[in-house]
Amino acid sequence: MGAIAAVRDPGRPARVELSAVATLSTRFELPLRSFVLELELDVEGTVAIVGPSGAGKTSVLRSVAGLARPSSGRIALDADVWFDAAKGMFRKPDERRVGLVFQEYALFPHMNVRENVAFAGKARADEYLERFRISHLATARPAELSGGERQRVALARALARDPGVLLLDEPLSALDAHTKIAVRGELQELLREFGLPTLLVTHDYEDAASLADMVGVLVDGKLRQLASPQELVAHPADGFVASFTGANLLRGTARKREDDLTQIELEGGEIVYSTDHAEGLVDVVVYPWDVSVGRQHQPDSAMNVIEGRVRSVVHIGNRARVRIGPVTAEVTEASVEKLGLAPGSVVVASFKATGTRLVPYG
Amino acid sequence: MHRRQTVVRAVLAVLFFLAIAFAMTFMVLPVIAIFTHVPLSRLLHEFSNPIVTDALVVSLKTIAISQVAILLLGTPTAYFLASRRFPGRPLVVTLVELPIVLPPAVAGIGLIVAFGRIGLLGSTFDALGIDVSFNQAAVVLAISLVAGPFYVRQAIASFEAVDRNLIAAARTLGAGSVRTFFKVTLPLARGGLTAGEAICLARGLGEFGATIMFAGSLQGRTQTLPLAVYTTFETQNGLDVALAISALLVVISLAILIALKGSGLWERSRPSAIPVARPESS
Numbered sequence: 001m002g003a004i005a006a007v008r009d010p011g012r013p014a015r016v017e018l019s020a021v022a023t024l025s026t027r028f029e030l031p032l033r034s035f036v037l038e039l040e041l042d043v044e045g046t047v048a049i050v051g052p053s054g055a056g057k058t059s060v061l062r063s064v065a066g067l068a069r070p071s072s073g074r075i076a077l078d079a080d081v082w083f084d085a086a087k088g089m090f091r092k093p094d095e096r097r098v099g100l101v102f103q104e105y106a107l108f109p110h111m112n113v114r115e116n117v118a119f120a121g122k123a124r125a126d127e128y129l130e131r132f133r134i135s136h137l138a139t140a141r142p143a144e145l146s147g148g149e150r151q152r153v154a155l156a157r158a159l160a161r162d163p164g165v166l167l168l169d170e171p172l173s174a175l176d177a178h179t180k181i182a183v184r185g186e187l188q189e190l191l192r193e194f195g196l197p198t199l200l201v202t203h204d205y206e207d208a209a210s211l212a213d214m215v216g217v218l219v220d221g222k223l224r225q226l227a228s229p230q231e232l233v234a235h236p237a238d239g240f241v242a243s244f245t246g247a248n249l250l251r252g253t254a255r256k257r258e259d260d261l262t263q264i265e266l267e268g269g270e271i272v273y274s275t276d277h278a279e280g281l282v283d284v285v286v287y288p289w290d291v292s293v294g295r296q297h298q299p300d301s302a303m304n305v306i307e308g309r310v311r312s313v314v315h316i317g318n319r320a321r322v323r324i325g326p327v328t329a330e331v332t333e334a335s336v337e338k339l340g341l342a343p344g345s346v347v348v349a350s351f352k353a354t355g356t357r358l359v360p361y362g
Numbered sequence: 363m364h365r366r367q368t369v370v371r372a373v374l375a376v377l378f379f380l381a382i383a384f385a386m387t388f389m390v391l392p393v394i395a396i397f398t399h400v401p402l403s404r405l406l407h408e409f410s411n412p413i414v415t416d417a418l419v420v421s422l423k424t425i426a427i428s429q430v431a432i433l434l435l436g437t438p439t440a441y442f443l444a445s446r447r448f449p450g451r452p453l454v455v456t457l458v459e460l461p462i463v464l465p466p467a468v469a470g471i472g473l474i475v476a477f478g479r480i481g482l483l484g485s486t487f488d489a490l491g492i493d494v495s496f497n498q499a500a501v502v503l504a505i506s507l508v509a510g511p512f513y514v515r516q517a518i519a520s521f522e523a524v525d526r527n528l529i530a531a532a533r534t535l536g537a538g539s540v541r542t543f544f545k546v547t548l549p550l551a552r553g554g555l556t557a558g559e560a561i562c563l564a565r566g567l568g569e570f571g572a573t574i575m576f577a578g579s580l581q582g583r584t585q586t587l588p589l590a591v592y593t594t595f596e597t598q599n600g601l602d603v604a605l606a607i608s609a610l611l612v613v614i615s616l617a618i619l620i621a622l623k624g625s626g627l628w629e630r631s632r633p634s635a636i637p638v639a640r641p642e643s644s
Contacts, residue, residue, distance in 0.1 A: 066533075067533070092538075094533050094535075094537055096534075106528050108550075110550060119532070
C-alpha cells in the first residue's frame with residue numbers, strides 16, 4: 001500500500017512525495033508511576049516491543065494513539081505530525097490515523113459485529129467483514145464469539161478506519177494455546193498483506209519473533225536492545241535480553257585462558273568454557289536447543305558438561321524442556337523416551353564453548 | 363451435656379423464627395392494612411374526589427417536569443464527575459450526595475432561604491419576575507433537590523462502570539468526544555441510568571418534607587399525593603381519602619420496584635455496583 005504524504009521540510013518548499021513504505025517515527029518521554037518511559041523508535045514494517053508486565057509497553061501504544069500525552073518529544077507518521085511537545089501540538093486520537101487493537105479487543109458489547117466494524121468505517125464495513133471471513137457473524141454480539149473470532153473483528157474494525165499505522169496490544173495473549181498458533185499464522189499473513197507500519201507489544205518473545213522484523217526489549221521504560229529476532233538471540237546485549245529470548249543464564253566469574261578460551265566458574269562451582277571474551281562477573285548465555293542431554297558424557301567437541309539430576313520435564317508439542325541443575329535443555333520427545341528422562345534420573349547436559357555468549361552480569 | 367445442647371439448639375431455632383416472623387409482620391402489615399381498613403369499593407369511590415384527582419394531577423405534572431430537569435442537568439453533571447479527576451472532586455461528590463441523607467425538612471428550609479422571597483436569590487428572582495414559593499415551581503425545586511441526588515449518584519457510578527478501553531477504542535476508531543458519548547458511553551451506562559432514574563422517580567413521588575415547607579399544601583396548586591394524604595387525614599372523615607391516595611401510592615411504588623427487578627436493573631442500582639477506579643495500565 002503506497003502512501004502519499006505531503007512532506008514539509010523547513011528548508012525546502014512543500015512537495016508531495018510518493019513513498020512506498022510509511023514510517024512512524026516516535027521520540028518521546030512519558031512519566032509513569034515509577035519510571036519515565038523513554039522511546040526513540042522508527043517503525044517501518046513490523047516492530048515488536050517485548051518486555052515484562054509493567055515495563056511500559058501499553059503506554060507506548062497509548063502515546064502513539066494519543067490516549068496518553070508524553071511530556072516531551074515528537075510523534076509523526078511520515079510528514080504528518082501527531083505530537084510535537086516543542087510546538088505544544090497534540091492531536092486527539094480521532095485525529096490520528098491509527099488502528100489500535102486492544103489487548104482484550106475492546107469490542108463494543110452493545111453492538112453486533114457489523115455495527116462494530118461500521119463504527120470505524122461505514123462505507124467499507126461489509127468489505128472488511130468479507131475480507132476477514134466474519135460475514136456470517138455480522139449480526140452476532142461480541143459476547144457470542146470465540147477468542148479468535150473476536151480478534152478478527154477487532155482487526156477488521158481497526159483497519160476499517162483506514163489507518164496509517166497499526167498498533168497491536170498483546171495480540172495473542174487473550175487466546176488459548178491451541179488457537180494461538182493458528183491465529184499467529186493468520187496475523188503474519190495479514191500484516192504482510194496490509195503492509196502498514198505496525199507496532200505491537202507483547203510479553204511473549206516467541207510471538208514477537210514470529211510476527212516482527214525488529215524486536216525491541218523494553219524494561220522499566222527503557223529500550224535495552226532493538227534488533228532483528230536473529231540478532232537478539234545471537235548477540236543479546238545483556239542477561240535480561242538473553243533470558244527474555246529464552247536463553248539459560250548461568251552466573252559466574254570469567255577468567256581468560258592462554259588458549260584464547262574464557263573459563264567461567266559458575267556460582268554452583270561448575271567450570272564451563274566460552275569462545276567469547278570477558279573478565280569478571282558475567283552471565284553465560286546458552287540456548288536450550290544448544291544443550292544436548294545424554295546418559296553419560298560423550299567424548300565429542302562439547303567442552304561444557306554439567307552432570308546432575310533431572311529436576312523437571314515439560315512437554316511442549318513434540319519437544320520437551322528438561323531441567324538439569326542450572327540448565328534447561330530442549331530435546332525431542334524421541335530422546336526423552338530413548339533416554340528415559342524423568343525427574344530424578346542422573347544425566348549429563350553438554351554444550352559447546354562456541355554455543356555460549358558472555359554478557360555483562362546483571 | 364448432650365441434652366443441654368439439644369435444648370439450646372431448640373431455643374435458638376425458636377428465637378430465630380420468632381425474629382423472622384416479627385420482622386416480616388412489622389414490615390408487611392402496614393401495607394396490607396391500607397387496603398383492608400375500609401372496603402375496597404369505598405377506596406375506589408374516593409378516586410372521584412377532587413382532592414384526589416387534583417393531587418394526582420399536581421404530582422404527575424411536577425414529577426414530570428422535575429424528572430426532565432434532573433435528567434437534563436444531572437446527566438452531564440454525573441458524566442463530568444465520573445470522567446474527570448480534579449482536586450476537591452471527593453468533596454464535590456459528597457456535596458452532591460448530601461441531600462440523600464439530609465432530612466427533607468432541612469432541605470425545605472434551605473430552599474426557602476436560598477430561593478424564597480426572603481432568601482439569598484429572592485430579590486434577584488423578584489427583579490426577574492420569578493416567583494418560586496408556594497407554587498408548582500417550588501414543588502419542582504423541592505422534588506429536584508431531594509430526589510435528584512439519587513439519580514446523579516447512580517449516574518456517576520454507571521458512567522464510571524463503563525470500560526475506559528471502550529471509550530478509548532471509540533476515539534481511536536475516529537469518533538470525536540460527542541459521538542463517543544452518544545454511541546458508546548451513554549448506551550453502555552443506560553441500564554444504570556434507568557435504574558437511578560426509577561429510584562429518583564419513586565423518591566420524588568413520595569417527597570413530603572421539603573415540599574410542604576417550601577411550597578405549602580394548596581389543593582390543586584402545590585398539594586401532591588403525599589401532601590394530600592397528610593392534609594386529608596387531619597380533616598374530619600378524611601381517613602378514607604388518605605387511605606385511597608396511600609393505596610394508589612403503594613401500587614405505583616410497587617409497580618416501579620417490580621419493573622426494576624424484572625429488567626434486572628435493581629441489582630445494578632446498588633451502591634456495591636460502584637467499581638473501584640481502574641488503575642491506569644502501563
